[in-house]
Amino acid sequence: MEQDKTSAENLIKIDRYLISEDYGFVLPHPQTELPSYFDPWMEIASNLSQLIENCQLHSKVEKMPLLSTHALTDYKEQRLAHLALGFITMGYVWQEGSDKAQKVLPETLAVPFCKLSEILDLPPVLVYADCVLANWKKKDPFGPLSIENLDVIFSFPGGETSKGFFLVSLLVEMAAAPGIRAIPKIISAVLHEDVASLENALQDVTSSISKMQDAFKLIHGYVNPEIFFNTLRIYLSGWKDNPLMAGGLLYEGVWKTPREFSGGSAGQSSTLHCFDVLLGIYPNLECGSTAAYLQSLRDYMPASHRAFIQAIALGPSLRHFVLAAGNDSLQEAFNSCVSALVALRDYHIQVVTRYISIPAGKQKHRGCLFHNAVVTFPEKGTGGTSFMCFLKTIRDLTKKAQLLDV
Numbered sequence: 001m002e003q004d005k006t007s008a009e010n011l012i013k014i015d016r017y018l019i020s021e022d023y024g025f026v027l028p029h030p031q032t033e034l035p036s037y038f039d040p041w042m043e044i045a046s047n048l049s050q051l052i053e054n055c056q057l058h059s060k061v062e063k064m065p066l067l068s069t070h071a072l073t074d075y076k077e078q079r080l081a082h083l084a085l086g087f088i089t090m091g092y093v094w095q096e097g098s099d100k101a102q103k104v105l106p107e108t109l110a111v112p113f114c115k116l117s118e119i120l121d122l123p124p125v126l127v128y129a130d131c132v133l134a135n136w137k138k139k140d141p142f143g144p145l146s147i148e149n150l151d152v153i154f155s156f157p158g159g160e161t162s163k164g165f166f167l168v169s170l171l172v173e174m175a176a177a178p179g180i181r182a183i184p185k186i187i188s189a190v191l192h193e194d195v196a197s198l199e200n201a202l203q204d205v206t207s208s209i210s211k212m213q214d215a216f217k218l219i220h221g222y223v224n225p226e227i228f229f230n231t232l233r234i235y236l237s238g239w240k241d242n243p244l245m246a247g248g249l250l251y252e253g254v255w256k257t258p259r260e261f262s263g264g265s266a267g268q269s270s271t272l273h274c275f276d277v278l279l280g281i282y283p284n285l286e287c288g289s290t291a292a293y294l295q296s297l298r299d300y301m302p303a304s305h306r307a308f309i310q311a312i313a314l315g316p317s318l319r320h321f322v323l324a325a326g327n328d329s330l331q332e333a334f335n336s337c338v339s340a341l342v343a344l345r346d347y348h349i350q351v352v353t354r355y356i357s358i359p360a361g362k363q364k365h366r367g368c369l370f371h372n373a374v375v376t377f378p379e380k381g382t383g384g385t386s387f388m389c390f391l392k393t394i395r396d397l398t399k400k401a402q403l404l405d406v
């Protein structure tokens, strides 16, 4: 029996999954430069907004040489290259607006992007793990991890709003780190039936989720709703279930038929998936359900992060242990975690109302909703414009996870 516990504890150690004690799922100190051979990619990615605004991006990409990815052997270099090609790809597809999407990705972009995606087990589209987790640097290397001392490596049109959106998301992810590193402690405490340690670790998760919400509040000072809705959101969109890109995007020189991929979404963030699985938020994954859609987004996460979520799912049930323990203060500690997650999702819904629902209402009055029709952030996968229903469903599923007094 002791051996089973030890192997179960080894299965959940975070360093096995490229998860950082200090940064959680955030890539610590991302690479910001590639060998000069890759200058054609880095010059375009680093000047994307200007190239788009001057209508020079298409010609720059079409003149790009077909580079080999062989020289990219270091993991952080591979992440930086996937990030750069992801930004160039989104810019190339959407630069003329959501109603004039490019349907073919030139092979000078498609071939290396798909090769790198295969190496990293990521899809050939800009994912959350690119533009948030690997897209940051400190302005003053000796300064603090504050938004004032952070910058992005690449950004889209939308200036400070584009940077702010990615940096606020990054700070939310960094605030999650103490909660993520508490997960192995929770699973070990359940295996050893150690109620005191379990209660402490659950309090760490609650405190971490509360600090995530504090970081989230920065959004109002760094992201402008109109610029987010009318500019940045377009570039985050994907080509899945998109009426104007039937079948998706044609990756020239890779596949003979177009392929569909979802756009970037924090639904691809491993953080909330971990807390949801740990707390048993959505037990049923019936096909076509909200939970099944969220589960499908795990294919857009780094493979090691996806595996960590699966390891939590295969571990002992925290809910069952807390229910069986019949200990009031332990049950209170569990319910505090759930309440913090409900509060975070409630706050997120308020933000979505300010940054999508209200600007969309203004656009409808301006009579150009079509412009909106093919944008897929929020993802069509959540049932088109019923993203609010999707978000409220997940919030309500979270509420239901509260353990009621027996």
Ligand code: HEM
Pocket: 168, 169, 170, 172, 173, 216, 219, 223, 228, 264, 265, 266, 267, 269, 272, 345, 348, 351, 352, 355, 356, 377, 378, 379, 382, 387, 390, 391, 394, 395
């Ligand atoms: C301007 C700010 C934001 C807007 C307008 C927004 C909008 C949305 C929308 C429409 C969805 C559902 C559709 C989809 O998955 O694409 C969503 C999902 C989600 N968003 Fe955001 N979001 C914002 C900021 C954030 C931030 C900063 C985070 C945290 C880092 C975040 C975390 C999530 C998560 C985890 C989901 C998946 C649903 C869930 O687990 O509750 N969002 N967001």
Ligand SMILES: Nc1ccc(Cl)cc1-c1cn[nH]n1
Pocket: 127, 128, 131, 132, 165, 166, 169, 236, 263, 264, 265, 266, 267
């Ligand atoms: N926070 C985010 C950062 C980057 C990208 Cl690509 C998407 C999101 C997001 C937020 N909510 N849904 N997606």
